Amino acid sequence: MTALVERTETWVQVCRITALLPERGVAALLPDGSQVALFRTYDNEVYAVSNTDPFSEANVLSRGIVGDRGGVAVVASPMYKEAFDLRTGVCVDNPEVSVPVYPVRVVDEWVQVGLR
Amino acid sequence: MTATLVVVGHGMVGHRIVQALRDRDTGGRWRVIVLAEEPRPAYDRVALSSYVDSWDPEALALPGNDYAGDDLVELRLGDPAVRIDREARTVVTAGGVEYRYDALVLATGSRPFVPPVPGHDLPGCFVYRTIEDLDAIRAAAERARTSTAPGRRAAMVVGGGLLGLEAANALRGMGFSPNVVELAPRLMPLQVDEGGGALLRRLIERLGLTVHTGTSTESIQRDGDRLLAKLSNGTELDLDLVVFSAGVRPRDELAREAGLEIGPRGGVVVDEGCRTSDEHVYAAGEVACLDGKVYGLVAPGYTMAEVVVDRLLGGGATFPGADTSTKLKLLGVDVASFGDAHAATEGALEVVFNNAVAGSYAKVVVSDDAQVLLGGVLVGDASAYTSLRPMVGRELSVDPALLIAPEGAGVGTGVGVGALPDDAQICSCNAVTKGQITAAITEQECADVPALKACTRAGTTCGSCVPMLRQLLESCGVEQSKAICEHFAHSRAELFEIVQSTGIRTFSELVTRHGQGRGCDICKPAVASILASLGSGHILDGEQAALQDTNDHFLANLQRNGTYSVVPRVPGGEITPEKLIVLGEVARDFGLYTKITGGQRIDLFGARVEQLPAIWKRLVDAGFESGHAYGKALRTVKSCVGTDWCRYGVQDSVTLAIELELRYRGLRSPHKLKAAVSGCARNCAETPTKDFGVIATEKGWNLYVGGNGGFAPRHAELLAADLDTETLVRYIDRFLMFYIRTADRLQRTSAWIESLEGGLDHLREVVVEDSLGIAEELEAAMRRHVENYTDEWADVLGDPEKLARFVSFVNAPDAPDPSIEFVERRGQRIPVGSEERGSQPALIAGPKLEVVNS
Numbered sequence: 001m002t003a004l005v006e007r008t009e010t011w012v013q014v015c016r017i018t019a020l021l022p023e024r025g026v027a028a029l030l031p032d033g034s035q036v037a038l039f040r041t042y043d044n045e046v047y048a049v050s051n052t053d054p055f056s057e058a059n060v061l062s063r064g065i066v067g068d069r070g071g072v073a074v075v076a077s078p079m080y081k082e083a084f085d086l087r088t089g090v091c092v093d094n095p096e097v098s099v100p101v102y103p104v105r106v107v108d109e110w111v112q113v114g115l116r
Numbered sequence: 117m118t119a120t121l122v123v124v125g126h127g128m129v130g131h132r133i134v135q136a137l138r139d140r141d142t143g144g145r146w147r148v149i150v151l152a153e154e155p156r157p158a159y160d161r162v163a164l165s166s167y168v169d170s171w172d173p174e175a176l177a178l179p180g181n182d183y184a185g186d187d188l189v190e191l192r193l194g195d196p197a198v199r200i201d202r203e204a205r206t207v208v209t210a211g212g213v214e215y216r217y218d219a220l221v222l223a224t225g226s227r228p229f230v231p232p233v234p235g236h237d238l239p240g241c242f243v244y245r246t247i248e249d250l251d252a253i254r255a256a257a258e259r260a261r262t263s264t265a266p267g268r269r270a271a272m273v274v275g276g277g278l279l280g281l282e283a284a285n286a287l288r289g290m291g292f293s294p295n296v297v298e299l300a301p302r303l304m305p306l307q308v309d310e311g312g313g314a315l316l317r318r319l320i321e322r323l324g325l326t327v328h329t330g331t332s333t334e335s336i337q338r339d340g341d342r343l344l345a346k347l348s349n350g351t352e353l354d355l356d357l358v359v360f361s362a363g364v365r366p367r368d369e370l371a372r373e374a375g376l377e378i379g380p381r382g383g384v385v386v387d388e389g390c391r392t393s394d395e396h397v398y399a400a401g402e403v404a405c406l407d408g409k410v411y412g413l414v415a416p417g418y419t420m421a422e423v424v425v426d427r428l429l430g431g432g433a434t435f436p437g438a439d440t441s442t443k444l445k446l447l448g449v450d451v452a453s454f455g456d457a458h459a460a461t462e463g464a465l466e467v468v469f470n471n472a473v474a475g476s477y478a479k480v481v482v483s484d485d486a487q488v489l490l491g492g493v494l495v496g497d498a499s500a501y502t503s504l505r506p507m508v509g510r511e512l513s514v515d516p517a518l519l520i521a522p523e524g525a526g527v528g529t530g531v532g533v534g535a536l537p538d539d540a541q542i543c544s545c546n547a548v549t550k551g552q553i554t555a556a557i558t559e560q561e562c563a564d565v566p567a568l569k570a571c572t573r574a575g576t577t578c579g580s581c582v583p584m585l586r587q588l589l590e591s592c593g594v595e596q597s598k599a600i601c602e603h604f605a606h607s608r609a610e611l612f613e614i615v616q617s618t619g620i621r622t623f624s625e626l627v628t629r630h631g632q633g634r635g636c637d638i639c640k641p642a643v644a645s646i647l648a649s650l651g652s653g654h655i656l657d658g659e660q661a662a663l664q665d666t667n668d669h670f671l672a673n674l675q676r677n678g679t680y681s682v683v684p685r686v687p688g689g690e691i692t693p694e695k696l697i698v699l700g701e702v703a704r705d706f707g708l709y710t711k712i713t714g715g716q717r718i719d720l721f722g723a724r725v726e727q728l729p730a731i732w733k734r735l736v737d738a739g740f741e742s743g744h745a746y747g748k749a750l751r752t753v754k755s756c757v758g759t760d761w762c763r764y765g766v767q768d769s770v771t772l773a774i775e776l777e778l779r780y781r782g783l784r785s786p787h788k789l790k791a792a793v794s795g796c797a798r799n800c801a802e803t804p805t806k807d808f809g810v811i812a813t814e815k816g817w818n819l820y821v822g823g824n825g826g827f828a829p830r831h832a833e834l835l836a837a838d839l840d841t842e843t844l845v846r847y848i849d850r851f852l853m854f855y856i857r858t859a860d861r862l863q864r865t866s867a868w869i870e871s872l873e874g875g876l877d878h879l880r881e882v883v884v885e886d887s888l889g890i891a892e893e894l895e896a897a898m899r900r901h902v903e904n905y906t907d908e909w910a911d912v913l914g915d916p917e918k919l920a921r922f923v924s925f926v927n928a929p930d931a932p933d934p935s936i937e938f939v940e941r942r943g944q945r946i947p948v949g950s951e952e953r954g955s956q957p958a959l960i961a962g963p964k965l966e967v968v969n970s
C-alpha cells in the first residue's frame with residue numbers, strides 16, 4: 001500500500017468521511033469512467049477496491065456485506081457471495097481471482113482515491 | 117539394510133500404500149519411490165465432482181500427500197513409468213530415469229473407456245477422470261458460453277451409470293442441459309433394479325435432464341463449432357460437448373508388456389495377498405484383478421493397500437472380499453444400493469415399497485426364511501441406508517417390511533445406530549467398525565466429526581457415513597456444534613433466545629458479548645432477521661442497515677446486471693383495474709421490463725438504485741406497499757377465486773387470503789414464507805406447495821403446513837381440520853412464531869418440521885394442544901407484529917437520511933452506472949448479456965468530479 005501511495009500523483013476527492021457508514025460501502029466514479037467501492041471498517045480503516053464483481057461482471061461490490069474472515073476484513077459480493085480481502089483484493093474463496101485495490105487516504109475529513 | 121519399494125501411480129490407492137507403510141514401518145525397513153503420471157500429488161478422485169464448486173485443486177488434496185519432511189519417501193510427479201524389466205528388477209520412466217526395486221506395486225488405476233463411436237475423438241469430446249479433464253471441460257464450457265447465441269448450452273453424457281450421472285450433474289451445474297445416453301434399459305443398471313431405475317429416471321427427468329435408455333450412440337459429427345450426435349433411437353442432438361463415461365478399463369499396459377498374467381477382461385491378476393504372477397510385484401486398486409473381479413470403488417483398493425503393506429512387512433494378510441454398497445445424492449435425488457441388491461442369492465425374497473406419488477422406492481432383499489438381511493435398493497429417500505447397510509448379513513429382529521415401512525422414516529424398531537453390534541461396519545470405505553468409533557469417542561476423547569475423521573479415518577472418503585458418526589457422537593453423549601458461522605458458536609435459535617432474553621438490540625453488542633470478530637454475510641443477515649422479528653424498528657435504522665443483504669438494504673431484488681426489481685404487494689392476487697393501470701404507467705415511464713410472477717403479482721425489472729425512490733413514490737401515492745419479495749419474510753398468500761364467482765366454491769377464499777396476507781405482511785422469518793387459500797378441495801391455489809396452506813371444507817378450513825416448491829419440493833401435511841376462521845388464524849399465529857423462534861437460518865418450514873423431535877405430531881401438540889404452554893406468548897408476539905407493522909417503503913420515502921443512500925455514486929449521485937446497458941426482446945428491455953457487452957462506453961458529458969493533486 002505504501003509503495004502505491006508514493007507512485008500516485010492524482011487523487012480524486014470523493015466524499016466526506018461521514019458519508020461512509022461503518023461496514024457499509026459506497027460506490028464512486030473516477031474520471032476515466034471506472035468505479036471504486038469504498039468501505040470504512042469498524043476500526044475506522046478506509047479501503048478502496050474496484051466496484052466490479054469479477055464473477056458477475058456487475059458493478060456491485062460496494063453493496064456487499066462487510067465483515068471478517070479469520071480476522072481479515074472482507075466484503076462479500078452481493079451477487080454470489082464470494083468474499084474479497086479488502087487489503088489485497090484477493091478473493092478468499094478462490095485465490096486465483098482478485099479485484100484491483102486503489103490507494104486511498106483521508107485528508108481533512110475528505111476521502112481521496114488515488115488514480116492507478 | 118533398507119530395501120527399495122517402487123510404487124507406480126500416485127492415485128488414491130498409491131497414496132494409501134505409502135501412508136500405511138510409513139505408519140507401520142517404524143523401523144525404516146523400506147524406502148519408497150513413487151512414480152506419478154499426473155502433475156499433482158494424490159487427490160480425492162471420489163470427490164472429483166465437487167471440484168466444479170470451487171475450481172480449487174487444493175480442496176481435493178488428500179492429507180499428507182506430499183510426505184513433507186519424510187526422508188524415506190521420494191515422490192516424482194509428472195514422470196510416468198514406461199517399462200518394467202523384471203529380470204533386472206528395474207523400472208524406467210518417460211524421462212529416462214531408471215530405478216531398481218526390491219518390491220514393486222502397480223497402483224495405476226483405470227482409464228475411462230471410450231466406445232469406438234465414429235467421431236469419439238473430435239474436439240469437444242471429453243472423459244471424466246482427472247482434474248485436468250474437468251479443467252478442459254470447463255474451458256470448453258467457457259468457449260461455448262462466449263461464442264454462441266445466449267440460451268442454455270446442450271451436452272451429452274455417454275453412459276448412465278453412477279459416474280455418468282455424476283458427470284451430468286456437474287455439467288448441469290456449469291449451465292448445460294445434459295442428455296444422458298445409456299445402453300442398458302435403465303439408469304445405474306449395476307446398482308438398481310427395474311423398479312428403482314424407473315423411478316430414478318422419472319425423478320431425474322423432472323429436473324430437466326433428458327434420458328435415453330436402451331440406446332447407443334451411432335456417430336458424432338462436427339457441425340460448425342458444434343457437434344451433432346446421432347443415436348440409435350433416431351434422435352439427433354445438437355451439442356456443445358460430449359462426455360464419455362461408459363465405464364473404465366484397468367491400466368494394465370505396463371504389466372502386459374512385462375509379461376505378467378492378465379485377467380480375461382483386463383486387470384493384473386493377483387492372489388489374495390495382492391501378489392502378481394511375479395513374487396516381487398504387487399498390484400492394488402482398480403488395476404488389480406482378484407478372484408476374476410476388478411473393483412471400481414475405492415474401499416476395496418484401500419483394503420488391498422493394507423494387505424500389500426502387511427505383506428511387505430512380513431505379515432500374511434489376505435483380501436477379505438469387498439462391500440460394493442453405493443449411496444449418492446444426485447440433483448437432490450437419493451440413490452442407494454447395498455449387498456445383494458439384485459436378489460441373486462438362492463431363494464432370496466424381496467420386500468418392496470413403491471410409492472410413485474411421493475417419489476420413493478425401497479426394496480430389501482432377505483434370506484429365504486426372512487431372517488437375514490442380504491441387501492437392498494433405495495431411490496428417492498435413502499435415509500434408511502446408513503442404518504441398513506451395517507445390518508447386511510445379520511439376523512433381523514424385526515419383520516423386514518418394518519425396515520422400509522414409509523411411516524417409520526425407514527428406520528424400523530431395533531435398527532437405529534444404538535442397536536448395532538460393535539463389530540458392525542459403519543464406514544465401509546475405510547473399514548471402520550462401530551466399536552472402533554465409540555472407542556475413539558470415549559477413550560481418545562474425539563468430540564466432533566473432524567476429530568473422528570483424523571483419528572479413525574472414518575468418513576474421509578465418500579462421506580456417506582458422516583451422519584452415522586454424528587449419531588454415534590450423540591449417543592455417546594457428546595454435543596454437536598450448531599455454530600452458525602465462525603463468529604458465533606450458537607445456532608440461530610440460540611441467538612434468538614439470547615437477543616430476546618438479554619434485550620440486546622445491536623449487532624455490535626451481540627458480537628462483542630457473545631461472539632467474536634466483526635461478523636460476515638452469514639451471521640449479519642441472520643441477526644438482522646432476528647432483530648426484525650422482534651420488532652426493533654425499521655430495518656434500515658442505524659447500525660441495522662449495515663447488516664442487511666443488498667436486497668433488504670435497497671428494499672428491492674438484485675438482478676444479474678446490478679439493477680433491481682420492484683414487486684409491490686398485491687394481497688391475495690386481487691387488483692383493481694386502476695391499480696393495474698398505475699403499474700403499467702410506472703413501468704412504461706421508467707422503462708421497466710414487466711412480468712407476471714408465479715406468486716400472483718407483477719414484477720418490474722431493471723430499475724437502477726437511484727431510480728428506486730422515484731418509482732416507489734409513484735407506487736406509494738397510488739396506494740401500493742412493499743411486497744417484501746426481497747426479504748426472508750412473508751411473500752404472498754395466493755388465492756383462488758372461491759365462492760364469489762366459482763360454481764364449486766364452498767368458502768370465501770379471496771377474503772381469507774387477503775386477510776392473512778395483510779396480517780402477516782412484513783413478518784421476517786428464518787426463510788421466506790409462502791401461503792395459499794383454496795375455496796374447495798379442487799385446490800386451484802396449489803396449497804400443498806406452501807409453508808401454510810388452507811383448503812375450504814363444508815365445515816370450515818383445513819390447515820396444511822410445511823410444503824414448498826423449489827429444489828426439493830415437499831407436500832404440506834394436514835395440521836388441523838375443519839377450523840373456524842378465528843381458530844385457524846390463532847393456529848397460524850402460533851405456528852409461524854414457533855417457527856421464527858426455533859428454526860435454523862435459511863431453513864424452510866418443511867425442513868424445520870422434519871428436524872423437530874417428534875416431527876409433525878410434536879408440532880401439532882405445541883400448536884393445537886399448547887403442550888409447552890407458550891401459545892399465549894406466541895400469539896402476543898404476533899399481535900405486536902400486527903400492531904407495529906408499517907410499510908417499509910413509505911417509511912424510507914419519509915426519511916431523508918435513508919433516502920440519501922439510494923444514489924448510484926457518492927460523488928455523482930444521479931449519474932447512471934455507465935456499465936448498465938439493455939437490449940430489446942419482444943418489445944421490452946432486458947440486460948445485455950456479458951457476451952454481447954463490449955468495452956465500457958466512454959462517458960459523454962459526464963458528471964463533475966473533483967480532482968486534486970498531491
Ligand code: SRM
Nearest residue numbers: 673681712713714715716717745751824825826827828864
Ligand atoms: C419473480 C419470481 C419468478 C417469476 O417470474 O414468476 C421468482 C423469482 C425469484 N425467486 Fe422464486 N420466484 C417466484 C416464485 C417462486 C415460486 C412459486 C410461488 O411462489 O408460488 C417458487 C416455488 C415455491 C417455493 O418457494 O417453495 C419459487 C422458488 C424459489 C426458490 C426455492 C426455494 C426453496 O425452498 O427451495 C428460491 C431460492 C431461495 O429462496 O433460496 C427462489 C429465489 C428467487 C429469487 C429471489 C432468486 C434471486 O435471489 O434472485 C428470484 C428473484 C425475484 C426477483 O428478482 O423479483 N425462488 N419461486 C416469482 C416471484 C413470486 C412473487 O410474486 O413473489
Ligand SMILES: Cc1cc2nc3c(=O)[nH]c(=O)nc-3n(C[C@H](O)[C@H](O)[C@H](O)COP(=O)(O)OP(=O)(O)OC[C@H]3O[C@@H](n4cnc5c(N)ncnc54)[C@H](O)[C@@H]3O)c2cc1C
Nearest residue numbers: 125127128129153161162196197224225401402412413414
Ligand atoms: C468422478 C468419479 C467419482 C467416483 N466416485 C466414487 C465413489 O463415490 N465411491 C467410490 O468408492 N469410488 C468412486 N470413484 C472411483 C475411485 O475414484 C477409484 O476407485 C479410485 O480412485 C481408485 O484408486 P486407484 O489408486 O486404484 O486409481 P487412481 O485413483 O485412478 O490412480 C491411479 C494413478 O496412477 C497413475 N498412473 C497410471 N499409469 C501410470 C504410470 N505408468 N506411471 C505413473 N503413474 C501412472 C494415474 O495417472 C493415476 O494418477 C469415482 C471415480 C470418479 C472418476
Ligand code: SF4
Nearest residue numbers: 756762765795796800
Ligand atoms: S378451488 Fe374450488 S373454489 Fe377455487 S376456483 Fe377451484 S373449484 Fe373454484
Ligand code: FES
Nearest residue numbers: 543545577578579
Ligand atoms: S463410508 Fe465412505 S467415508 Fe465412510
